[in-house]
Amino acid sequence: MVETREESNNYADLVWAINGTQTLTLPTRHVEREILSLIDKKIKSLKELGCTGFQEKFKKFDQANARIYLTELVVAEYFLKRGHRTTLLDSECFGRDPSPDLLVNTQNGELFVEVAYMSSSDPTSVLIEEIRTITEKYPYIINFSFAPDVSLPHHDWKARDQQLGKLERSVEQFGSDLPIIRVDKLPYCGKTESFSYEIVGKKSQGEGYPGVLTASCSTSFGFSFDYLTSRLQKKAIKRLAFPKGKLRIPYIVALVCDEPGINAEVLCYLLYGSPMEEGDLVSVRPISEEYKKKHKDKRWKEILTKLPSQNSWTEIQEAKERGWDELLSMTYLIPHDYCYVEEPGLFFTEAEMRQVSGVLFCRCSGKCKLYPNPFSIDKMEYSPFWENF
Numbered sequence: 001m002v003e004t005r006e007e008s009n010n011y012a013d014l015v016w017a018i019n020g021t022q023t024l025t026l027p028t029r030h031v032e033r034e035i036l037s038l039i040d041k042k043i044k045s046l047k048e049l050g051c052t053g054f055q056e057k058f059k060k061f062d063q064a065n066a067r068i069y070l071t072e073l074v075v076a077e078y079f080l081k082r083g084h085r086t087t088l089l090d091s092e093c094f095g096r097d098p099s100p101d102l103l104v105n106t107q108n109g110e111l112f113v114e115v116a117y118m119s120s121s122d123p124t125s126v127l128i129e130e131i132r133t134i135t136e137k138y139p140y141i142i143n144f145s146f147a148p149d150v151s152l153p154h155h156d157w158k159a160r161d162q163q164l165g166k167l168e169r170s171v172e173q174f175g176s177d178l179p180i181i182r183v184d185k186l187p188y189c190g191k192t193e194s195f196s197y198e199i200v201g202k203k204s205q206g207e208g209y210p211g212v213l214t215a216s217c218s219t220s221f222g223f224s225f226d227y228l229t230s231r232l233q234k235k236a237i238k239r240l241a242f243p244k245g246k247l248r249i250p251y252i253v254a255l256v257c258d259e260p261g262i263n264a265e266v267l268c269y270l271l272y273g274s275p276m277e278e279g280d281l282v283s284v285r286p287i288s289e290e291y292k293k294k295h296k297d298k299r300w301k302e303i304l305t306k307l308p309s310q311n312s313w314t315e316i317q318e319a320k321e322r323g324w325d326e327l328l329s330m331t332y333l334i335p336h337d338y339c340y341v342e343e344p345g346l347f348f349t350e351a352e353m354r355q356v357s358g359v360l361f362c363r364c365s366g367k368c369k370l371y372p373n374p375f376s377i378d379k380m381e382y383s384p385f386w387e388n389f
Helices: 005-010 012-018 030-048 054-060 063-080 123-135 157-180 225-241 264-272 289-309 311-321 325-330 351-355
Strands: 085-088 102-106 109-118 140-146 188-191 195-202 212-217 251-257 273-275 341-344 358-362 368-372
Touching (some): 005 030, 012 030, 012 054, 030 054, 054 063, 054 085, 063 085, 063 109, 063 251, 063 358, 109 225, 123 140, 123 157, 157 195, 225 251, 225 264, 225 351, 264 273, 264 358, 264 368
Parallel strands (some): 109 251, 140 212
Antiparallel strands (some): 085 102, 102 109, 273 341, 358 368
């Protein structure tokens, strides 16, 4: 059910997917309307690609969590565009048992996909959008400085809710203060719970011109690897709760993340391990190239001597026999060129991650990269299953 004809026309495919089970209302925020619009476009595109399961998936559609639905559609599109039949699964498809988000049918068998959305608050963009709306009636030139505790993105939903409360109170205060500021008192400095601002001047032309916003944001893009690890572990062990007849189907986690602090290279190190760095030799006297080479050769021989005695080396050799040579060499799990993995990644160190056949890293734009797990309980060969992706 929709509340207005306008909404029905704007989101026709989304309305079709929810099939009268929900009330679709037009959000007030531009960013929320944009998400609904993207979902609507994805549904239309995925229907044309042959995706199924829309109305089962969207029967409990929640506009407050619309972005989560969008991420599942982004992942489904990845598989569909590669020619794999894909079905959206609802949360009750296994009855009372937990279920994955997607079922992908490949030439080599079925694959379950669990989607993990790596979210973080984006307070500064929300603030700027609200502030622009307020300042449209006032031709002021305003400099803003956001408080560090508000500018910092949060992953935890409780912290985000607290942060949002601060933003809403601050914007309300700013909107109340602006109309009573006297133009002859410029420059004017003001402060709210979330930001401080300075009105430094007035545009030469009349009212109705939006103010020029320049923000000094104490925003940190540092990424919490502990949080990411716990998210991946939680998604990995979900497989253990599947019905017995479904446990043999390979299972991957699709991580959808637009967090600037993490990229494909960082995730590769996190999953497979970080290769050693040569480092600098410290000496009070100049060191010759010949000495450096001898030191490097000696260290390399020590590494190769120790490797066969490590438990991980047995697993690496077993994976190599299953055709994972290229991946193991590329990630330096098989040492070469004086380089090896010094700190093992999550596929080795976290037992729960053995439940995962691979991790698919996606941006919301649809750009994705797959990281197969050579050490999963599925003991899969590299070819031909993974070549299809």
